[in-house]
Amino acid sequence: MQKKYNRLVEIIKDMESVVVAFSGGVDSTLLLKVAQDTLGDRVIAVTITSPFHAKWEETEARELAVKIGAKHIMLPKTLENGALKYNPVNRCYLCKKDVFSDIQDYAARNGYQWVADGTNQDDAADYRPGMQALRELNIRSPLLEAGMTKQEIRELSEKMGLTTWDKPPYACLLTRIPYGQEIKEEDLQRVDQAESYLMSLGFRQVRVRLHGNMGRIEVAKEEFAEILKIHKLEQINQVFKELGFQYAALDLEGYRTGKMNDGIVR
Structure with missing residues (x-):
């Protein structure tokens, strides 16, 4: 792991200046910390604010950037992208292409050479069409380039004193809506409020999937x-x-990442 960390530092050093796409998750927090330690004021974190991102996550991102000592801005997005209206199977591709194009524009206007995200070695194993958009836009993924796995990122984060080291994985609220279903801002808000409520009860690994007028709750089996x-x-x-759900149901399988991708032909 030390060799991979050293490799990560060299990758970031060679980038010279970078905009880090910062969600406040485990991966992007480690990336921002190492980038800040390596490049100082030649780094800035950019967090997307939108109807498809949980409000608590945006607040956490602000707080984490302050703790790390990095420059940080919030970049607002809307649901104006008509291609996303009915939540297509390639929504992650369309969304990332749109979002990272805006981040690249910001980087170019402000003199930053690269845009980087927190993709890691394990991400290649799941259905992640958004990675195609990153390749097309030439977005750098230093953690992936250094060969870092999720477990190594967690271990390194703990050693560096980052509070996110054991943070459960999270994903944008569009993943709570079945493919092909119309995206409505009020549905995203309802899901966000439901998940925030469950977290307030102490449940750490939470998803609320929307199926018509039913909210399907996923929590870790140990909970x-x-x-x-x-x-x-x-x-x-x-x-x-x-909150407007007619029914609340518990998924007996429990939380499993990428569950909404079941049945997709890849």
Whole structure:
């Protein structure tokens, strides 16, 4: 891992100046920390704010950038991209192409040589059409270039004192909506509020998938005993109804990354 870390530092040093696409997740936080330590004021973090990003995540990104000591801006986006309206299978490609084009424009206007993201070695194993957009735009992925796995990123983050070292994986709110279903801002807000509520109860690994008027809850299997307590079920059901869900259901398989990709022909 030390060799990979040294390789990461050399990659970033050779970039000379960089805009880090910063979500505040495990990967982008480590990338920003190493970039800041290596390049100082030749680094800036850019966080996208949009209806398809959770509000708590945007707040955390601001706080983390301050702790790291990096320059940081929020770049707003809307749902104006008509190609995303019905949540196509290649939504990640379309979204990343749009978002990273804007980040590249910002980098060019402000004299930064590169845009970098937190893609790591393990990301190649899942269905991730967004990676094609990154290649087409020549976005750098230093963690991937250094050969770092998710586990190595977590271990290194812990050694560096980053509070995100054990942060559960997260993804944009579009992944809560089935492919082919119309994206509505009020649905994204409802899902965001439902997930934030479950997190406030202490559940760490949470997804609320929207299926018509039903919210399908995914939590880690080790948290089943807690969520299945009668008073918790009644409490959750009541809050979900207040948020506009007619039904609340628990996925008996538990949380699994990329579950909405099941059945896709790749």
